[in-house]
Amino acid sequence: xxxxxIAGNWKMYKTQAETLDFLRHFLxxxxxxxxxxxxxxxxxxxxxxxxxKSLHGARVKVGAQNLHWEAEGAFTGEISGPMLRELGVRxxxxxxxxxxxxxxxxxxxxxxxxxxxxxxxxxxxxxxxETKQQRDAGETESVITAQIENDLVDVDQTxxxxxxxxxWAIGTGDTCESAEANRVIGVIRSLLKNPDVTIQYGGSVKPxxxxxxxxxxxxxxxxxxxxxxxxESFARIVNFQ
Ligand code: PEP
Numbered sequence: 595x596x597x598x599x600i601a602g603n604w605k606m607y608k609t610q611a612e613t614l615d616f617l618r619h620f621l622x623x624x625x626x627x628x629x630x631x632x633x634x635x636x637x638x639x640x641x642x643x644x645x646x647k648s649l650h651g652a653r654v655k656v657g658a659q660n661l662h663w664e665a666e667g668a669f670t671g672e673i674s675g676p677m678l679r680e681l682g683v684r685x686x687x688x689x690x691x692x693x694x695x696x697x698x699x700x701x702x703x704x705x706x707x708x709x710x711x712x713x714x715x716x717x718x719x720x721x722x723x724e725t726k727q728q729r730d731a732g733e734t735e736s737v738i739t740a741q742i743e744n745d746l747v748d749v750d751q752t753x754x755x756x757x758x759x760x761x762w763a764i765g766t767g768d769t770c771e772s773a774e775a776n777r778v779i780g781v782i783r784s785l786l787k788n789p790d791v792t793i794q795y796g797g798s799v800k801p802x803x804x805x806x807x808x809x810x811x812x813x814x815x816x817x818x819x820x821x822x823x824x825x826e827s828f829a830r831i832v833n834f835q
Pocket of ligand 1: 603605759763764765766767796797798799817818819820821
């Protein structure tokens with residue numbers, strides 16, 4: 595059975611105080627959220643402790659935005675799986691396009707991070723997606739196929755979420771047509787060994803388009819950037835119709 599997972603990716607936004615302020619508004623908006631929908635907030639490392647403490651007993655799970663593949667060592671500025679687990683983290687975004695683009699992440703390091711997440715009891719959310727240039731050149735399928743094949747070498751597909759995030763749709767307001775997102779996610783599913791992997795769509799998901807996206811048969815959830823920063827808009831997305 596595929597699980598529906600709606601995850602917010604806060605990127606480099608929100609201090610601890612802002613996190614607590616968000617929760618004060620957000621948690622009260624989830625009383626109507628149907629059972630069986632997993633709600634996740636992927637916050638900056640500095641807010642994870644506050645988030646975990648405040649979410650104790652709540653239905654919202656804590657996620658991080660990256661992890662290093664070693665459990666400890668001389669890796670200045672990095673954070674490891676055991677450190678995240680200690681803070682109550684359950685999910686971790688791996689291979690986000692901003693990490694690949696600005697911080698030199700490769701399929702090889704993404705693969706190492708995925709395996710480390712699983713080894714430490716975390717569920718990784720693997721992001722894949724093509725640039726506008728690659729889409730215009732008709733390379734969407736080949737780019738996605740290479741990412742899935744290279745990133746998932748020796749990765750356990752029973753503890754994995756994949757997010758299809760066309761790069762041209764991230765933070766641009768330019769959402770991928772829901773039928774096209776559905777089609778590409780179908781391609782991703784055909785490349786996986788486990789048909790029950792949750793596959794999210796991400797890229798300018800908003801209250802105004804979430805219902806249509808989530809009505810698509812292949813789409814099992816959403817990874818939401820900008821619209822997850824504001825309690826009302828993220829709650830509307832979580833409570834999609
Ligand atoms: C993201 O950061 O993964 C994302 C999809 O951002 P946005 O929703 O702002 O496009």
